[in-house]
Amino acid sequence: MLIAGRASGMTVGLIVGLILAVILLKFGNTNRKFKTEYDERQKEIRGMAYTYGFYAMAIYEAAMLLLSAAEIELPVENYILHFGAIAVGCTVSCVYSIWKGAYWGLNNDHRRYKAIIAVCIVLNMLPLIGLFRGESLMENGKIGMPMLNIMVLIMLAAAGVTYLIRQAVDRKETEEE
Amino acid sequence: MKNLRLKAARAAKDLSQDELARRCGVSRQTMSAIEKGDYNPTINLCIAICRELDKTLDELFWPVE
Numbered sequence: 001m002l003i004a005g006r007a008s009g010m011t012v013g014l015i016v017g018l019i020l021a022v023i024l025l026k027f028g029n030t031n032r033k034f035k036t037e038y039d040e041r042q043k044e045i046r047g048m049a050y051t052y053g054f055y056a057m058a059i060y061e062a063a064m065l066l067l068s069a070a071e072i073e074l075p076v077e078n079y080i081l082h083f084g085a086i087a088v089g090c091t092v093s094c095v096y097s098i099w100k101g102a103y104w105g106l107n108n109d110h111r112r113y114k115a116i117i118a119v120c121i122v123l124n125m126l127p128l129i130g131l132f133r134g135e136s137l138m139e140n141g142k143i144g145m146p147m148l149n150i151m152v153l154i155m156l157a158a159a160g161v162t163y164l165i166r167q168a169v170d171r172k173e174t175e176e177e
Numbered sequence: 178m179k180n181l182r183l184k185a186a187r188a189a190k191d192l193s194q195d196e197l198a199r200r201c202g203v204s205r206q207t208m209s210a211i212e213k214g215d216y217n218p219t220i221n222l223c224i225a226i227c228r229e230l231d232k233t234l235d236e237l238f239w240p241v242e
Contacts, residue, residue: 041218
């Protein structure tokens, strides 16, 4: 009963999240289009980024498969392990795109996007307040729900750090010109 | 190989990489990559750059011996 409730809660959360993402993406683009536009080089880089993201996911899933075959059970809920594949793939794709200079689309409003990311960080930190109060990360002896938010925050942190380093490198190169 | 002719033509027009990129409908990073020789643009982008800088394809992109 509790599991079914959680699954339906997650489904509702995902649907609301998707609707919010569409609204926020439209809000974040200067021409109010949902789709971000990229130039020819950026499209090429993003293609490579998706490729590396796919490989990373495949390697992750293969590792999970081996662990499962060896009957090694991790103290982590199954849905967290599955989300791990998404997180790894997205992080690799995102970090590669940022590092290769394909981070801003042609129609992105940088300030609004930064605001959207800040909102994402806050939304993902809210469920973790309990942890700071001393609540456990474990549910029924396994790492549970809050880990999803931690993984998203790690993804955002990885993208953020890559972006800051890239910005510094770009600035140095512009000064040298 | 760096495209110094493109860089010189842009400087002669007193355009920043950012401004030329915006006029050609690409990102600044892409324009920078073309100047550094890290990216080979398509013919459409070459033409757009040439139009903005009042140069021919030969003048900016044909390899010099």
